[in-house]
Amino acid sequence: MKVVSKWARGLIAALAGVGALGAASCDALQATPESPPPHERPPQFRQVTANLACAFPIVPERELFIRDLGVVNDAARTQWSGILPTGSGIADGAWSFGRLMAQMSGPVAPEDFVRNWLAQWETGQTVNGQLISARSSITPQIINAWPKRPNGKLDLTKSPMRLLAIVNRVDVRDLSLGSAGEGRFVYGVLDAGGNPLQFTVILEYDLPAKTRMDVLDWANRWHALGAQTPGSAAFNTALQAITDRFTARNAAPGRPNGSALNQLRTNEIALASPWQLREFHLDAATGLLKSDTVALTPGRSLRTSNSLAAFINDNTLLLMDGGVPPVPLQTDAGAFRGAFAEASLPWTPPGVTHPEARHRFALNTCNGCHLEETGTTFLHVFPRSAGQQAQVSGFVSGTTAQDPNGLTHGFNELQRRATDLSNLLCEDAQAPTAMLTSPDAGSFVRGTVTVAADTTDDVGVARVDFFDGTSLIGSASQAPFTIAWNTASPTTGTRSLTARAFDTSGNVGTSGAVSVTVDNTPPMIIPGPPKWNQNSFYFVRGTPTVSWSIVQSVSGVAVARIFQDSVLLTSLAGSGGINYFIHWDTSVLSDGRHTISLEATDRAGNVSSHSRFVDVDNTPPAYLAITAPYNGAQVSGVVTLSATGSDNMDLASIAFQVDGTTLTPFATTAPYTRTWNSTGLSGTHTIVAIAYDRAGNSARSAPVTVTVP
Ligand SMILES: [Ca+2]
Ligand SMILES: [Ca+2]
Ligand SMILES: [Ca+2]
Structure with a gap:
């Protein structure tokens, strides 16, 4: 664990000089929550165990950017019958473009949903007051070439889309937005002959998360893929279990069409020059994919504007701190965020005071992160021919490039994401401690008992599981960590209790064992004299001796109390005692019927009592x-x-x-x-x-x- 930790920190240091915020490939960038550096965290505690999730290094090609042919050519998952499965985990086309469209199309017929999306290249679109011109070659190249069903509509089971990669973007998580990041499908569009066009389509889905545990759950699921071989049944099944969670119909109830899709993006130079990026969102009103502005990217007309310079200068501190300023839709000067992005000229407005801040801002834009700042010739994921694995850009796999100001920057996006995932998983490698505070060791217990644990952790305890031997008897997910333990089920006798505390990263700390004795058997009381006899019946006089014997199971008698007419006469501490008696002075009582009772409590707290009536008569015949x-x-x-x-x-x-x-x-x-x-x-x-x-x-x-x- 420590070795990995060092390795991870070494990467941070190596990246610090090259702008570790690392723009992603034209993606919706979100600030990565910062965690306090190790020396600022609270002091460490007693017990340390290795975090297993952290102990295995990240394998980027299996966990982050999956391009293996065993995955992208998985016949069962990339070819779809056209029927939407009703169960989960069904392979049929699970990673096919057609099925993913059908799952996100809500009430709209999937083929109409896709056709409507394509239609937005056929005519000009106005978004945020800016015109996106038609790219009419979509009609012959894509729409006409798309195989049709007998009714003339698009046949989604024959979508000309070739899966290039499945991508884990846990690095763009933002828990304040309820997101553990994104899961993405990258497709290459094919021509009528099945050859790759310079056109990719990226489906970018949210990974919903309410708590830090949810984020770690996603991270651990992706990380677990690293132990399997891509293309193996185990790997592909596990990967589908992840992708199903965000692609399923109604994966995100309450969002448009119940889909977890954040946005769909296209990169193409196939339809026209220059390269253009478009962004589409699911429209709540129509349930259709609708052209929208491009996140973090200003309109191209602002490239050399004063308003852009002012925006960069205003955000210099945030940018130099590794932050990502949100690009507003409008400013006082008018529309600000772009309706599309295209490769043309760099973001170099005169009047920017800090060239490194300019670079960082530009890198976050969708066009900036391609040619102008990273030297990427076209795409970060290249279309592929059948039987070939998709290639990635140097920005993804590692390169250096000069920015428009001549500053040299190093990029290795995969390594950056691997470091981020490793940091996320290893951030909290300190196991929590747990100590049982109730019941007391050596105590006798009965009925339903509160079992309580005290815990400590450097970050936070998410859950405590309580065990009787190896049997889980309950879990508590918030402090104070207690459960109600029904002791009726285990057999009477000695039990060994432990608590296991899980921190928010899944590290485990186990308490010492506390031994208790279960006794659910009340004492058995056998009355002694006086008893009924044919001469005196139930009559007594003077100071008779009243006695009992107690047969006790397991824990012994803690206390025996004698009552006269429900009033306590005397209390006799006992510890496993058998015989109890009282010399009962009846002379102070009125003649007549009275009751005398013994109540016995064992050391577990089980109570039983025995009552008898006696007729007191201290008056001679008259x-x-x-x-x-x-x-x-x-x-x-x-x-x-x-x-x-x-x-x-x-x-x-x-x-x-x-x-x-x-x-x-x-x-x-x-x-x-x-x-x-x-x-x-x-x-x-x-x-x-x-x-x-x-x-x-x-x-x-x-x-x-x-x-x-
Ligand atoms: Ca911890
Ligand atoms: Ca008992
Ligand atoms: Ca009498």
Whole structure:
């Protein structure tokens, strides 16, 4: 990576002395956004990994200016059946002039669309107040020679257009205009015999981009072609995947005909002399290609004018800074931008103060970048015969030339574009860093968890991907970088989380792993005493011990809380504890039904609870009396003892004692009776009844004395 970087910077240095702004071949030039030099960027950060996109040098003939016969003669893609495909990636004529016209013609029939375009040479056109004279030899040379369909219309499947090159112009990107540059098709026009005419047609499409990532996406797609062999199935398929994106029907919704075409340009000396360049735009009103002014190029009548000198002088600083001043349509003096460009005489208005600024201005014009400033004899891409690869001008491949002031300039447009692409891809070779900030390492997690990462980068982080092991669990594309992770899907247990941050150039930084334990199983609570039994039911009194045991999976108990009638009684911190109890003082409560609950929370936060009701009774039976025998009675044989009693809640039983000895079993239902055999027990005896409620409270009756004779 560093080697490439040095190589790229070396090229910048080499070009600095020759006007690195580099006018393109009569193209819509747009200022290339400047990035701060490396020493002005923010400090670098911890982790560095090589940017793979940057690690491979640019291969201009595969990525920038594709003229290989395996591409331009690709039979499937340059010959068209005449049917517009409905799917994507279909080879049928994808790079043919006819299909491209059909894709951009919107509601207009493609053959009428093309015929209307050609008609603009048949008669004079007025554009921006300037007349473009007819070049009427278009009729015999092109229109009449064009093969026709039975209905007399142009047969677009036999268009006399030979593909010369497919060109990547990412270097004219301007993100402020939503553009990653242009993709271009260059065709050579053929005569009736299939021989090349001195006439080229260039379709210049926008590469739409909203963000820096979009620009880099385009750049990386073009750059990826460098690893393939032109003409191979892999190369041509990949190239078509790129070209389809900007040539497809409705590739640019909202623009005329939904086409991404920025402009169509023609260069020809075949129809008349001198060489002439015309520019056409899709007209929103008619959906037709319409003659328009030529970007960055003043009208030829201004060649030696004061207004042109003033314009150059006013823009000297911008030009010397590498900038490209927009050429206005009109000035106070009248029409300024040209309706066409033609080779004739150089832009040399008297009164220009800075000859280098004059040269740079002229180079940006469509005629200036040809003969007068770069020594180009005609075109930058030459028409070709069948079976031959198109040649390019020295301006493209490397040359030196003298400008009209005798200043010598070096040109190597391909190298300049390669440097630009390399700089774009390598501009940010510093990988971002990522660190997981949530959840904490070693923590227990459950349910849906926020996973968060902190990142740093010298330029900007575009996206963070979050992983559970090797599984992607989510992505965040803006700070703060967080996702909601549903832990229900992975099985319970230890998971290893990582975050991968991508910067705006696609460099990746991976965080350290954070290990967490997933526990989605709530504690299981098993109640201990008191429990229902047939004697006391749910009754308690005094200070009973209430207990539970907890069976816990994975993470252990963090806290157990005991509630009485939904009011917290006590909180017991636990760490994997099993048995929990409370000595529960019921004496402070009113008699009656109460609930007592245990709520257990495991260390992942899963909660479960168990509630039971109990009947508190701290009041002894209220009324108790022995109803038979009566006090002082004389009894004999088997005697029936009877008592009556009541309780504020539930009387459980009444027991009888004779002389302190309790008779069993107790009487448990009213009327409360019990027999006592007094046979042989002559003398005086004392009988007492004892009543028990369900909670175990008791009351004693007044004693009854009887005599057995
Ligand atoms: Ca970076
Ligand atoms: Ca658990
Ligand atoms: Ca009671």
